[in-house]
Amino acid sequence: MKHVSKSYGGIAALSEVDFVAYPGEIHAILGENGAGKSTLIKIAAGVTDPSEGELYVEGKRVDFRNPTEAMAAGVVCVFQELSLLPDMTVADNLSIVSPPMRAGLIDARAQRERARELLAMIGCDDIHPLELVRNLPLSRRQMVEIAKALAKRPKLLILDEATSALTAADVERVYAIIRKLRSEGVGILYVSHRMHEITALADCATVFRNGRKIETFGIGERSMDAIVQMMIGRELTHHYPEKPAADLSAPVALSVRNLSWAEQLRDISLDVRKGEIVGLGGLDGQGQRSLLFALFGVLKGVSGTVEVLGKQQRLSSPRAALRAGLPLALIPEDRKTEGLMLPMNIRDNISLASLSRFQKGLRFDRSAEHAAVEQMIRSLKIKVSDLAAAVSTLSGGNQQKVVLAKWLMTGPGIILLNDPTRGIDVGTKQEIYKLLRDLADSGVAILYYSTDYAELIGCCDRVLVMYGGRIARELFGRDLNERNIIETALNVNGKEQAA
Known part of the structure; x- marks a missing residue:
């Protein structure tokens, strides 16, 4: 070449x-x-x-x-x-x-x-x-x-x-x-x-x-x-919101024990407390996406236990995940195929996951839906001139904000994030970082997968590095740095567990 x-x-x-x-x-x-x-x-x-x-x-x-x-x-x-x-x-x-x-x-x-x-x-x-x-x-x-x-x-x-x-x-x-x-x-x-x-x-x-x-x-x-x-070869280049001191007294929102699926997830155990942002690190393809899908009820044949606020849940479908003691929401990786209905208008995309909230008996409360959508647009600073326009007309960053708005409308207590800032501009990334910290400060538990290690370090309170479908290492405090993430992701010390 x-x-x-x-x-x-x-x-x-x-x-x-x-x-x-x-x-x-x-x-x-x-x-x-x-x-x-x-x-x-x-x-x-x-x-x-x-x-x-x-x-x-x-x-x-x-x-x-x-x-x-x-x-x-x-x-x-x-x-x-x-x-x-x-x-x-x-x-x-x-x-x-x-x-x-x-x-x-x-x-x-x-x-x-x-x-x-x-x-x-x-x-x-x-x-x-x-x-x-x-x-x-x-x-x-x-x-x-x-x-x-x-x-x-x-x-x-x-x-x-x-x-x-x-x-x-x-x-x-x-x-x-x-x-x-x-x-x-x-x-x-x-x-x-x-x-x-x-x-x-x-x-x-x-x-x-x-x-x-x-x-x-x-x-x-x-x-x-x-x-x-x-x-x-680089220093952290983004500005991230300040992290609060760890609150070990906060209740555990999501508890996972011995979760396995096919050959992609192997005996996963983790806890995420209310108000905590926990990252999933490691090189792509080590089971991070499968873990998020399993927790949201997308995968079949998952073994292990999942507890929400101390109560065991059978998350057999996304509908069941939305109805858990603290509702779960999944922000997917590919907004165009998994997050949005591109020909559909912006307003309907935002309200799509929470339509039952506006159903009053046999009547649908359209005015309440409009008010809630408008509030989301203001909160997330979505740049939109016409709510009736197709969501495909928005920029990539604003499309991603629409996906976030759609799931935030459901009032989730646990948010699963699948590489949410991939392919969007730096300014929008900064807004999303602040939004995530604000949500955590309000008590929401967040499990956050990102392929950007600097992002994990800047946004997360702890990072669980995955390798071969397992959690290989937990990093926090001074140990939460790019070198440790990379060395664990590459299995530099050769401590990979046997399959």
Whole structure:
């Protein structure tokens, strides 16, 4: 890559990046959330095109218009979000791009044989080629995804958190595959937050921060402390409201014990007191979102107990969460798909979650609804000229305020926040920080997930750092700093619990 940049709506995801990967080399890509890692590999894999700059494969200039063109050039990516089709067989998935043909039809026998060979190559002979993907556990699906990538005979293989869902035995299999590919001259880009994997596998590493390449170095040339400092590289730049002294006498609003779900949440226990903002930290994808969804009754098959003000609750649905002793509210991550009805007008979006509040027998009190909506608009300083306009006409920051207004109208005693300031301007962020502290000061309990570590430090009284679906460490007081969050998120000390 030469001078590669990528911007989204005026925000630079990558800036003037020069990057080289060599055959027969395992090159680790390091950086915290938002550093530019995902944008880098998406450009390399043809998923997105650069705003500026040039790409070369084996010395030849390329302009990938899609992943198919990248794969034809030998660049294959295994993304963290699996691409398998769950209602098709393993064999179908492994040959979906170029199935073996005979007399103009798919040769089912040859397809099964190809699947057996690929599965044997990755040490997964126990997976039957005719098994539906949906019936496989997540770790087995991840291995099928890797086999699918190997079927394309890559010259450059990109692995994005390829071991995050694997069992210990499968991790060792993947290590062996990667080392074999390296010996055969395949170049490998390895994106991982597991630092012990980087030191065990990689030949070199490149650190990214805020969309820029910071440094490329050989493994062993930089200490772990130096690498973490490269990844952080900044001071707190936002102004946050002052935090009050911890009130340990405040009643516990939300108590969770031994909560587990699928392979994503493992024996979670935590307490959040009234008036407290508790953060959820760690790198993305460690179970933070699943925990919030579980508490709001979105997920099925959750085990463990949840108490609200000391009374056990069965939060089997969002409706049940809203009717708990202290009502729960979830501010979702994606306002456009999970938080708003974009074609609907602003007023109806704000009142949508609390319509029952304005129902008086068979009559709906429209004037009371209007008054409550107007109050929310004033309180949150939502910039709106016409309440009848579609909410899609508002800026991103004002759309986010509408989502907040919608749930605050329900009068929640516990608020679950899922990265609420992502993609909004600094001024709006400051307003939201103040709003959260004001809500906490009024006695609301807040559980707050953010991919911005500085935000967690500035806003939260305590931070629970998650790793592998578990709470790995609790940070507060002087220990609540970016270095401790990053070191725990990366499992620098290698204390990951066994699955």
